[in-house]
Amino acid sequence: MSDQSLIPVVVNGAAGKMGREVIKAVASAKDLMLVGAVDNNPHLLGQDVGEVAGCGALEVPILNDLQSVLVLATQEAIQGVMVDFTHPDSVYENVRSAIAYGVRPVVGTTGLSDEQLEDLSEFADKASTGALVIPNFSIGMVLLQQAALKAAEYFDHVEIIELHHNQKADAPSGTAIKTAQMLAKVGKTYNPQLVSETEHLAGARGSLAEENIRIHSVRLPGLIAHQEVIFGATGQIYTLRHDTSDRSCYMPGVLLCIRQVTEMTSLVYGLENIL
Template sequence: MANKDIIPVIVNGAAGKMGREVIKAIAQSPDMQLMGAIDNNPAHQDKDAGELAGLSEPLEVPITNQLEPMLGYVAGERQMSPGVIVDFTHPDGVYDNVRSAIAYGIRPVVGTTGLSTEQLQDLADFADKASTGCLVIPNFSIGMVLLQQAAVTASRYFENVEIIELHHNQKADAPSGTAIQTAQMLAELGKPFNTPLVEETEKITGARGSLADEGIRIHSIRLPGLIAHQEVIFGAAGQIYTLRHDTSDRACYMPGVLLAIRKVLQLKSLVYGLEKIL
């Protein structure tokens, strides 16, 4: 395969659980090459990214906390395809990470959730001006895309729905980006849900969950032993219709991540959601 066909990839959040899975997936993809592995955890500095990810052979790519020099290095690589950065970091830093990547002409694939509506719009405007592709994807699982499509179909026939999302207790943001996106997709139907029949009183604040558009409630659970799970529960007289997606291994996200890395090179603007590129 010619060098121009090889996609140079930077993984930001390389020492995290998702980052390690992404490194393994890239190492096994003949059309991609890991060029940089970024992580701010001092315990992992200078370690080989392949060894840290559990590969049998080192990749000779050391973990570093120097994001901008790595963006500049990959941007200057003219013998390969344009560069891509995969970001699985933290809500506090993802906005700045994505802006920096776009400024260097590196295409972001963002799995970190927690970006505000205003931040997403600003990044979309910036990507448009730079004519640089950017993918922001709350969930890379094909199964979750199918669940959301089924939920949109069901929402046409039910007037009451609530969402429960369950994640490991190291997840920093709540509700999850996937749950928020699911609620937004249901709200786009333009009809109100969960019309109250009584005047509710929360004896403990938050007992009824968070309130999204069109009266949709989202409940967040954080426990060790969980990875990522979501239920969309519809109710009507005499029946309950439940849609549920469970993650048992983070490897389930990797086909979506690899697809996004390839697809982002074809884009000139920001696209939100895996379903937009399938």
């Protein structure tokens, strides 16, 4: 396959745990071409991102200027893609910058507000540029959410517990919020109150999402990413759980999104909407 037919890819947050996995996945894909790597770690600037990721030299240095790297993805025959695994504080500006440069963003960073998503959607529409915002790239999580929607037809009581490593910056997770939003669209209000509750410690009952769904967040070293959706009814509990044991499980979803976003002209939220 010639370079002219390869999809150019920029990875933002390239030295992070997810970023390194994306570097390895892109480097091993025959239809993709890694053209840039961005990270703010001052100790890694200028280093070969392949060496940092552990997949061998790729002759792509780590830089800390996103806009200069985005330019590299606009100089190829095929419109480039930016994969973003950075920080909730910077993801909104990162996505706007990518769209402004004509580079299609695939976003795994969570923490975007509803208002920011709406603004980015309008910006992508005006630019006729595809964008994918994916709270969770795991096929298993998509299946869990679909099973939860089916269970919601029969159960009126549900709570969500999400568990992540203690370096995750936002809570609740984007995946848990997305799951609650999906359940809310079933058309019912959950967890009818039977008693007047008192929290002796603020937050003991978790955060309150749409349609009275509670979300509880756990942050501990040793965890990666895990979620439980627990349904309850008289005499029974139905628990759906997804566990991540290695970040490589997200890479098939990431590669699918890179390939599909090049054919899109608007913003799509959620992996289930492109499967």
